[in-house]
Every structure is written in structure tokens, then in C-alpha cells.
Amino acid sequence: MSNPLYVINVEAAIYREDKYLIIKRSEKEEHALGVLSLVGGKxxxxxxxxxxLENSVKREILEEVGVEVSNSLHYIESNSFISDKGYIVVNIGFLCKYESGEARCVSEDEVSEVHWxxxxxxxxxxxxxxxxxxxxxxxxxxxLIVENF
Incomplete structure (x- = not known):
């Protein structure tokens, strides 16, 4: 099928101590070019x-910013939006705790900056x-719930 009915996207709010990993999306991306975002992908x-979903979010994190997160992922939310190309995107967000690796722009076609x-x-x-x-x-x-549980 050349045009999917919808795209499934996953994203990660990665935290380490009191900071979150935020990326600036590349100008080469298909959607939301050059904006600050959480790490994620299709x-x-x-x-x-x-x-x-869990495997996809962990794969995207490693491919885009070179870090690994713990195996304990926590669901945040789901939503949908229309991409810049007109696709319906179902988006699922996870909270992820940083485990290891140095955050960097692994895929410059997808990520232009990385910030804690x-x-x-x-x-x-x-x-x-x-x-x-x-x-x-x-x-x-x-x-806050997970950390205080």
C-alpha cells in the first residue's frame, strides 16, 4: 500500500536526574522541521x-541520539495529528529513564541539536x-509518581 491509512509514531520523554533530553529536529525531516521535540519516530x-511500541521507541532513541534507556518504560499519552505531508499520525508517548551513552546527533538527517x-x-x-x-x-x-512510588 503506497499511502497508509495512518502512521504510528512513538516518542520518548527521557529524563536523567532533573533534566529531559530535548532535540531540535533537522531541517531535512518530513514533519516539524527545525522545532524542539522529544526523541521519536515511526x-x-x-x-x-x-x-x-516499546522496542520501537528504544530503537529510535538509540538511532537518533545514541543513548540507552532502562527497560521500565511508562506510558504518558496518545494523541493524533496530521503530518505536514497529510498523513494521519497516531502518536504514543513514553517516559524513559536514561541508562547510558552520550547524547549526540547520531542521525543528522533527523536531529540537528541535542540538549539536556x-x-x-x-x-x-x-x-x-x-x-x-x-x-x-x-x-x-x-x-513524579514513578520516582516517589
Whole structure:
């Protein structure tokens, strides 16, 4: 099928101590060029597998920014949007705890900058889009529950 009915996307709010990993999307990306974002990407639907969402988000993190996260992923939210190319995208967000690796731009076609930023720093950043701030607020709520459990 050349035009899918929808695209499934996963994204990660990766935290390390009191900071989140935020990327600036590359100008070469298909959607949301050059904006601040969480790490993520499309689910590869070419094979059958268990835990496809979890495996996809961990794969995207490693491919885009070169870090590994713990195996304990926590659901944040799901939403949908229309991509710049007109596709309906179903987006699933996860909270992920940093495990290892140095955050860097592994895929320059997808990521042009990588930053560890504090929660308040992101919320007050005029370059952070409203959807990033909304996702981050939900991620922070989940993180506070997880960290205090």
C-alpha cells in the first residue's frame, strides 16, 4: 500500500536526574522541521513482534541520539495529528529513564541539536512548541509518581 491509512509514531520523554533530553529536529525531516521535540519516530511495521511500541521507541532513541534507556518504560499519552505531508499520525508517548551513552546527533538527517534541559527551562522556552510543553507536563506528572512510588 503506497499511502497508509495512518502512521504510528512513538516518542520518548527521557529524563536523567532533573533534566529531559530535548532535540531540535533537522531541517531535512518530513514533519516539524527545525522545532524542539522529544526523541521519536515511526513504528516499523514490516515484521511481527511482541512489544512493538516499546522496542520501537528504544530503537529510535538509540538511532537518533545514541543513548540507552532502562527497560521500565511508562506510558504518558496518545494523541493524533496530521503530518505536514497529510498523513494521519497516531502518536504514543513514553517516559524513559536514561541508562547510558552520550547524547549526540547520531542521525543528522533527523536531529540537528541535542540538549539536556530542566523542566521549567523547557516550559519557559519560547522556541518550545505548545504540543511539546503539553507532553512534557504529562511526562513530569508520571515521573513524579514513578520516582516517589
Amino acid at each position: 513504528v516499523d511495521g514490516r515484521t511481527s513482534e511482541n512489544n512493538v 534541559m530542566g523542566y521549567d527551562e523547557i516550559l519557559s522556552n519560547p522556541k518550545a512548541p505548545s504540543w511539546l510543553k503539553s507532553s512534557l507536563k504529562k511526562a513530569e506528572s508520571v515521573r
